[in-house]
Amino acid sequence: MGEGYAAAMPANAHNWVAVWLRNFLAWKKVALASILGNLADPMTNLFGLGFGLGIIVGSVDGTSYISFLAAGMVATSAMTAATFETMYAAFARMATMRTWEAILSTQLTLGDIILGELAWAASKAVLAGVAIGVVAAILGYAPWPSILYAIPTIALTGLAFASLAMVVISLAPSYDYFVFYQTLVVTPMVFLCGVVFPLSQMPSSFQHLAGGVAVGSFGRAPSSNNAGPPDARCRHTYRCALHLRGVAVLSVRGTVSSTSDAVRQHATENGDANDAILRDDGV
Amino acid sequence: MNNFFQPSMNMSTAAIDLAGVKKSFGDKLVVNELSFTVGRGECFGLLGPNGAGKSTIARMVLGMMSPDAGEIKVLDEPVPARARLARMRIGVVPQFDNLEVEFTVRENLLVFGRYFGMGARKIESIVPSLLEFARLESKAGTRVSELSGGMKRRLTLARALINDPHLLVMDEPTTGLDPHARHLIWERLRLLLARGKTILLTTHFMEEAERLCDRLCVLEDGIKIAEGKPHALIEEHIGCHVIEIYGGNPQELYALIRPYARHLEVSGETLFCYAPDPEQVLVRLRGRAGLRLMQRPPNLEDVFLRLTGREMEK
Numbered sequence: 001m002g003e004g005y006a007a008a009m010p011a012n013a014h015n016w017v018a019v020w021l022r023n024f025l026a027w028k029k030v031a032l033a034s035i036l037g038n039l040a041d042p043m044t045n046l047f048g049l050g051f052g053l054g055i056i057v058g059s060v061d062g063t064s065y066i067s068f069l070a071a072g073m074v075a076t077s078a079m080t081a082a083t084f085e086t087m088y089a090a091f092a093r094m095a096t097m098r099t100w101e102a103i104l105s106t107q108l109t110l111g112d113i114i115l116g117e118l119a120w121a122a123s124k125a126v127l128a129g130v131a132i133g134v135v136a137a138i139l140g141y142a143p144w145p146s147i148l149y150a151i152p153t154i155a156l157t158g159l160a161f162a163s164l165a166m167v168v169i170s171l172a173p174s175y176d177y178f179v180f181y182q183t184l185v186v187t188p189m190v191f192l193c194g195v196v197f198p199l200s201q202m203p204s205s206f207q208h209l210a211g212g213v214a215v216g217s218f219g220r221a222p223s224s225n226n227a228g229p230p231d232a233r234c235r236h237t238y239r240c241a242l243h244l245r246g247v248a249v250l251s252v253r254g255t256v257s258s259t260s261d262a263v264r265q266h267a268t269e270n271g272d273a274n275d276a277i278l279r280d281d282g283v
Numbered sequence: 284m285n286n287f288f289q290p291s292m293n294m295s296t297a298a299i300d301l302a303g304v305k306k307s308f309g310d311k312l313v314v315n316e317l318s319f320t321v322g323r324g325e326c327f328g329l330l331g332p333n334g335a336g337k338s339t340i341a342r343m344v345l346g347m348m349s350p351d352a353g354e355i356k357v358l359d360e361p362v363p364a365r366a367r368l369a370r371m372r373i374g375v376v377p378q379f380d381n382l383e384v385e386f387t388v389r390e391n392l393l394v395f396g397r398y399f400g401m402g403a404r405k406i407e408s409i410v411p412s413l414l415e416f417a418r419l420e421s422k423a424g425t426r427v428s429e430l431s432g433g434m435k436r437r438l439t440l441a442r443a444l445i446n447d448p449h450l451l452v453m454d455e456p457t458t459g460l461d462p463h464a465r466h467l468i469w470e471r472l473r474l475l476l477a478r479g480k481t482i483l484l485t486t487h488f489m490e491e492a493e494r495l496c497d498r499l500c501v502l503e504d505g506i507k508i509a510e511g512k513p514h515a516l517i518e519e520h521i522g523c524h525v526i527e528i529y530g531g532n533p534q535e536l537y538a539l540i541r542p543y544a545r546h547l548e549v550s551g552e553t554l555f556c557y558a559p560d561p562e563q564v565l566v567r568l569r570g571r572a573g574l575r576l577m578q579r580p581p582n583l584e585d586v587f588l589r590l591t592g593r594e595m596e597k
Contacts, residue, residue, distance in 0.1 A: 105373075105375035105377065
């Protein structure tokens with residue numbers, strides 16, 4: 001088995017770019033709808049909660065509630081963009097559209113494909129996070145430079161969550177099981193990680209739990225942009241980035257191993273199903 | 284047209300070499316102790332019914348699946364260990380189209396060329412010749428979802444040629460196509476063979492195997508039951524005319540024509556009579572009501588029926 005996994009790892013440092021470019025070409029055809037889709041959900045939350053709760057809450061951590069929430073929404077939209085891109089779009093390319101099957105007949109390895117998919121999901125996370133940041137900056141809820149500081153962290157958030165989702169799609173037998181990951185991991189993270197309210201309001205045991213969860217460190221990073229001095233912000237972002245990079249690297253490795261089994265399984269299932277179709281047709 | 288071709292069994296010139304390959308899924312043995320060698324420039328067919336293990340063999344040759352036992356060498360690379368290097372020089376036509384349906388014909392070729400590390404300019408320069416080969420010159424800007432089944436298959440074939448491969452692996456390349464589209468594919472494949480490409484072809488179409496393959500291997504339940512040139516196999520296993528008899532009581536007819544037949548096989552409602560002197564048989568059957576008779580030369584279908592006692596496809 002060891003030999004099989006070695007052959008599945010990324011073949012070189014640049015093969016993944018072809019996969020990224022393929023997804024980019026597909027995305028360009030629906031770019032406008034995709035961007036609007038990425039913006040709609042976090043904007044609804046931002047204005048709904050921001051103006052609604054904001055009146056009751058007043059200020060948080062020395063800034064207005066809507067500014068606090070804007071930073072959280074940047075993190076959340078990066079997380080959901082990467083998660084959904086992987087969980088639905090990449091899963092479709094792996095299991096139903098046979099895109100991966102086609103790519104595997106070229107000189108690319110499974111590792112190249114996964115690296116390309118993760119990089120693509122991270123790119124979409126950057127797009128989604130920056131889009132929210134820009135809207136928040138235009139409305140005066142975030143300083144413009146904070147978007148620049150946040151980009152590396154947004155990208156790593158995307159990479160980490162894309163990797164986690166990749167493990168989920170490789171282990172889950174079908175679409176129906178993704179909902180467990182969504183409801184038991186992704187949604188709680190929004191509340192555990194200081195997106196909607198500061199972590200300090202949580203019982204201390206939850207605070208420890210949240211400390212281990214990736215988006216938690218991130219959710220606080222941009223919100224501190226509004227409060228702390230610039231160099232403190234940078235330090236914080238850097239620390240988050242390091243933390244996330246560890247998660248991401250581990251995830252890429254684990255993902256390739258677990259996904260190679262899943263691909264095999266889907267290939268076999270498809271083969272069987274197709275044989276059945278052929279027999280029914282009586283070809 | 285390739286009857287005079289003598290495949291070379293020399294290891295260093297073999298395009299594909301399988302030795303004692305085994306593969307099972309769970310308890311089900313799908314490929315059992317399979318060995319064969321495909322010489323360069325040869326068209327080698329894997330012929331068998333659905334579930335015979337043909338696609339599994341094709342996947343193992345491409346390194347997408349590891350054999351449980353045995354050794355595979357493709358274009359001098361051990362597979363699956365160095366399958367990636369072999370695949371650089373292989374073109375694949377999968378059993379089911381996996382084209383990018385939302386992309387245009389040209390975009391499909393561009394995206395696929397990049398998977399082989401080719402630059403956009405290099406790809407652009409060869410796209411016209413690929414489109415011409417696939418007879419899709421007028422469809423370059425058309426989305427794949429708007430192409431007919433035959434056009435999609437031809438685009439898949441053109442896509443498989445983008446890296447100028449030495450070897451083409453084709454899994455049921457004409458399944459599901461109408462006769463016209465099928466003949467067009469066959470004609471294109473003969474052109475590729477004339478250009479010196481090696482082809483590994485899986486099929487359950489006897490006609491396809493007979494028309495294209497220099498040599499073939501007949502499979503049943505993952506076991507090789509015969510290997511050789513199509514005409515040699517037919518001559519060896521049948522070697523006489525065939526009369527298909529529909530209708531009537533097979534048992535009664537069996538007794539009647541037994542003395543004049545070399546073999547008789549009952550399959551479904553058809554009685555296959557292999558007779559060195561078909562007239563003798565026909566004389567005895569003429570005038571019997573409710574019978575339909577068809578006399579024809581033997582083909583690979585008869586070989587399969589003879590070897591397994593059952594028909595390949597119905």
